Amino acid sequence: MLGKTAGGLYWMFRYLERAENIARLVEAGFRMALTRSSISASEWESVLTTSGVLNAFNARYDKWTAKDVIDFMLRDPSNVSSVLTIVKNARDNARLVRTALTGEVWEAVNDNWMTLNQLLAKPVREAELPEVLNTIRQHSALVRGALHGTMLRNDIYYFSRMGTFIERADNTARILDVKYYTLLPHSSFVGSNLDNVQWETILRSVSAHRSYRWLGEDDMTAPGIARYLILDRRLPRSLAFCADQTVKNLDLLGEEYGDQRPCYELASQIRARLRNRTIEEIFDEGLHEYISRFIGMNNALGAQIETDYRFNG
Amino acid sequence: MVQKPPPFDEMIAPDGSIRPAYAAYHAWFSEQDPARLAKKSTDAEAFFRRVGITFNVYGESEAQERLIPFDLVPRILSAREWARLAKGIEQRVSAINAFLHDIYNRQEILRAGRLPERLIAENEAFLPQMLGFTPPGRVYTHIVGTDIVRTGENDFYVLEDNARTPSGVSYMLEDRETMLQMFPELFSRVRVQQVSDYPKSLRRSLAACAPESCTGKPTIAVLTPGIHNSAYFEHSFLADQMGAELVEGHDLKVIDGHIAMRTTQGYKVIDVLYRRVDDNFLDPLTFNPESMLGVPGIMDVYRAGNITIANAPGTGIADDKAIYSYMPDIVEFYSGEKAILKNVDTFRCGEPEALKYVLDNLKELVVKEVHGSGGYGMLVGPAASKAELETFTAKLKANPGNYIAQPTLALSTVPILVDKGLAPRHVDLRPFALASPRGIDIVPGGLTRVALKEGSLVVNSSQGGGTKDTWVLED
Numbered sequence: 001m002l003g004k005t006a007g008g009l010y011w012m013f014r015y016l017e018r019a020e021n022i023a024r025l026v027e028a029g030f031r032m033a034l035t036r037s038s039i040s041a042s043e044w045e046s047v048l049t050t051s052g053v054l055n056a057f058n059a060r061y062d063k064w065t066a067k068d069v070i071d072f073m074l075r076d077p078s079n080v081s082s083v084l085t086i087v088k089n090a091r092d093n094a095r096l097v098r099t100a101l102t103g104e105v106w107e108a109v110n111d112n113w114m115t116l117n118q119l120l121a122k123p124v125r126e127a128e129l130p131e132v133l134n135t136i137r138q139h140s141a142l143v144r145g146a147l148h149g150t151m152l153r154n155d156i157y158y159f160s161r162m163g164t165f166i167e168r169a170d171n172t173a174r175i176l177d178v179k180y181y182t183l184l185p186h187s188s189f190v191g192s193n194l195d196n197v198q199w200e201t202i203l204r205s206v207s208a209h210r211s212y213r214w215l216g217e218d219d220m221t222a223p224g225i226a227r228y229l230i231l232d233r234r235l236p237r238s239l240a241f242c243a244d245q246t247v248k249n250l251d252l253l254g255e256e257y258g259d260q261r262p263c264y265e266l267a268s269q270i271r272a273r274l275r276n277r278t279i280e281e282i283f284d285e286g287l288h289e290y291i292s293r294f295i296g297m298n299n300a301l302g303a304q305i306e307t308d309y310r311f312n313g
Numbered sequence: 314m315v316q317k318p319p320p321f322d323e324m325i326a327p328d329g330s331i332r333p334a335y336a337a338y339h340a341w342f343s344e345q346d347p348a349r350l351a352k353k354s355t356d357a358e359a360f361f362r363r364v365g366i367t368f369n370v371y372g373e374s375e376a377q378e379r380l381i382p383f384d385l386v387p388r389i390l391s392a393r394e395w396a397r398l399a400k401g402i403e404q405r406v407s408a409i410n411a412f413l414h415d416i417y418n419r420q421e422i423l424r425a426g427r428l429p430e431r432l433i434a435e436n437e438a439f440l441p442q443m444l445g446f447t448p449p450g451r452v453y454t455h456i457v458g459t460d461i462v463r464t465g466e467n468d469f470y471v472l473e474d475n476a477r478t479p480s481g482v483s484y485m486l487e488d489r490e491t492m493l494q495m496f497p498e499l500f501s502r503v504r505v506q507q508v509s510d511y512p513k514s515l516r517r518s519l520a521a522c523a524p525e526s527c528t529g530k531p532t533i534a535v536l537t538p539g540i541h542n543s544a545y546f547e548h549s550f551l552a553d554q555m556g557a558e559l560v561e562g563h564d565l566k567v568i569d570g571h572i573a574m575r576t577t578q579g580y581k582v583i584d585v586l587y588r589r590v591d592d593n594f595l596d597p598l599t600f601n602p603e604s605m606l607g608v609p610g611i612m613d614v615y616r617a618g619n620i621t622i623a624n625a626p627g628t629g630i631a632d633d634k635a636i637y638s639y640m641p642d643i644v645e646f647y648s649g650e651k652a653i654l655k656n657v658d659t660f661r662c663g664e665p666e667a668l669k670y671v672l673d674n675l676k677e678l679v680v681k682e683v684h685g686s687g688g689y690g691m692l693v694g695p696a697a698s699k700a701e702l703e704t705f706t707a708k709l710k711a712n713p714g715n716y717i718a719q720p721t722l723a724l725s726t727v728p729i730l731v732d733k734g735l736a737p738r739h740v741d742l743r744p745f746a747l748a749s750p751r752g753i754d755i756v757p758g759g760l761t762r763v764a765l766k767e768g769s770l771v772v773n774s775s776q777g778g779g780t781k782d783t784w785v786l787e788d
Contacts, residue, residue, distance in 0.1 A: 099553040110364075159577075
């Protein structure tokens with residue numbers, strides 16, 4: 001496979017994952033804004049920080065209002081992280097690697113782009129927002145379904161999956177990075193009502209609020225939630241799950257290619273830091289330091305994969 | 314002024330009867346509910362959009378991907394009509410390849426005085442780098458898309474030879490695919506020769522032209538300028554259908570005297586490169602040094618016999634509009650036979666007498682730039698405004714050698730579906746021929762382009778033209 005094609009697949013799936021995650025973030029923020037208007041402005045600030053576009057937003061607006069943040073995050077073409085920009089990037093990458101995709105995957109990505117272009121052609125009214133966010137997630141699911149249902153399990157698939165999990169790990173880690181202070185045991189909010197709201201928002205941002213309760217983890221405690229998002233290998237958006245999957249796909253790729261590259265070692269190290277660990281140990285190390293370190297290593301892993309498999313040269 | 318006869322209608326004879334090739338289709342058509350057909354037409358458009366069969370128009374933002382309108386009434390040729398056309402195309406393509414070999418080697422046609430030397434020497438499409446070199450398999454133009462127009466029952470003219478990088482074959486294939494999806498029942502009633510083998514034939518034909526240095530199964534790649542090119546869909550489509558890699562210049566590099574592509578597992582040698590990049594951009598070391606689309610050093614690899622470039626660089630000399638007027642002589646010179654397909658009378662404006670005639674009769678003529686393509690920079694006299702005529706008069710006087718002129722042909726018409734039913738529109742035809750040492754392979758049919766505007770003679774997609782599925786009936 002061409003290095004460029006591997007890169008196109010990897011990025012296509014990173015972008016698709018990112019679009020979906022932004023929809024989740026906006027959804028969690030919107031819910032918070034509806035239910036707790038007093039803290040909604042700072043919540044929008046978190047959404048922008050998590051997406052890495054706070055400065056870009058501040059350069060254009062002076063207040064964090066729901067209307068402006070939603071518009072900026074969903075449809076502003078000048079925002080590199082708006083859903084519209086990202087979905088277009090995903091589709092451009094899909095065009096680039098079209099020969100590597102089944103017709104169904106290509107059509108799902110193309111349809112995603114066409115639908116969202118139309119849906120986001122004008123500002124989204126509050127009444128339509130849930131529907132729009134739902135459509136974004138639904139279309140992501142369609143692409144994923146086409147991928148699982150129609151693609152050969154070979155290097156094409158492995159690079160696609162790696163893009164998904166590296167992006168997802170980055171996203172979950174960013175959410176934790178921005179909100180880590182609400183999870184600290186010595187936080188001044190401990191036990192307060194505000195805590196519960198913050199924690200629920202974190203869980204909602206990764207669509208894990210229901211599963212958390214369902215798994216019987218009904219004690220909403222900071223360590224409980226932190227453990228769930230970082231170490232629980234059952235949760236598909238946890239750091240541990242993403243690390244497992246990345247290693248697994250690198251393993252399969254190595255099997256196909258007959259060798260392992262340096263990125264494999266790095267991925268294994270990341271995984272090791274998430275296995276046989278307790279959340280207490282992580283708190284001892286320092287939650288913020290741990291998360292920052294993870295984000296750094298995850299980025300380095302992405303860069304190493306690009307080098308090892310000659311995405312760009 | 315004498316009233317011109319109406320253009321040849323391919324479906325309906327002057328007495329109102331349906332011509333034999335269309336009889337079965339017409340019978341089916343008259344049974345259809347017009348509302349259903351209208352809905353199918355909308356369905357087809359949605360299908361094209363979803364599949365991404367779009368093109369970009371130069372100068373527009375990339376968000377402006379356009380569809381080439383598709384008309385669902387097929388253009389139908391009988392097996393007999395096709396057989397004659399195919400024979401004529403085969404003759405012409407063979408002659409073009411022989412001509413190219415001659416021009417870049419012994420130049421016998423010049424020595425015989427059948428072609429003025431200046432037409433070659435002063436031609437931008439002529440590449441001195443090709444002199445004395447014979448491409449693998451002796452094939453220069455591997456893929457040819459001859460533009461043919463019809464003016465009567467048995468009157469077919471070649472309008473252009475398109476021997477460098479003809480496009481449109483993906484539309485031919487997708488048009489058929491669309492028709493099969495929309496009207497499966499129609500194809501069980503009317504037996505149509507299939508076109509779907511084209512990618513397989515293309516692969517086989519390119520493989521047969523692999524350089525001698527290639528011993529195993531040849532590795533084929535399609536070279537595209539990238540996703541922003543107007544024909545990108547076609548490039549990816551053909552690569553996909555052939556099972557070949559779709560590469561851009563920056564994926565390639567010269568390694569140990571071969572062209573290799575950067576894969577996830579290192580560099581891999583390419584044997585045959587089906588390039589959809591113009592000559593001028595192919596090798597910045599040899600041609601345009603600014604080009605980012607090509608591969609530095611590829612011409613050296615080529616001349617060393619380590620890669621096949623399809624179509625060969627320098628092929629454009631054969632489809633140049635000034636050379637065009639000599640095609641009947643060229644065909645005769647190399648085949649020893651009269652050309653089967655007719656040429657349109659062509660006035661070479663560089664010749665003073667021709668120029669005078671053209672200027673005096675501008676309103677009746679079509680004027681084209683010698684090196685132009687895509688319907689740009691062209692004057693259609695009968696449709697032109699006074700101002701346009703004046704502009705062209707000035708252009709012709711300033712640089713006559715840059716133009717040729719041809720009489721306005723009464724292009725045949727085929728009906729398209731409009732709100733009120735069927736209405737005739739002018740069409741042309743671009744069949745696709747594949748040349749290799751194995752012979753010349755022509756897909757039955759081709760791309761029919763149709764001018765959707767009533768009375769218009771311009772069929773180019775960039776200027777409001779559409780396409781139709783083209784049927785060649787089984788015998």
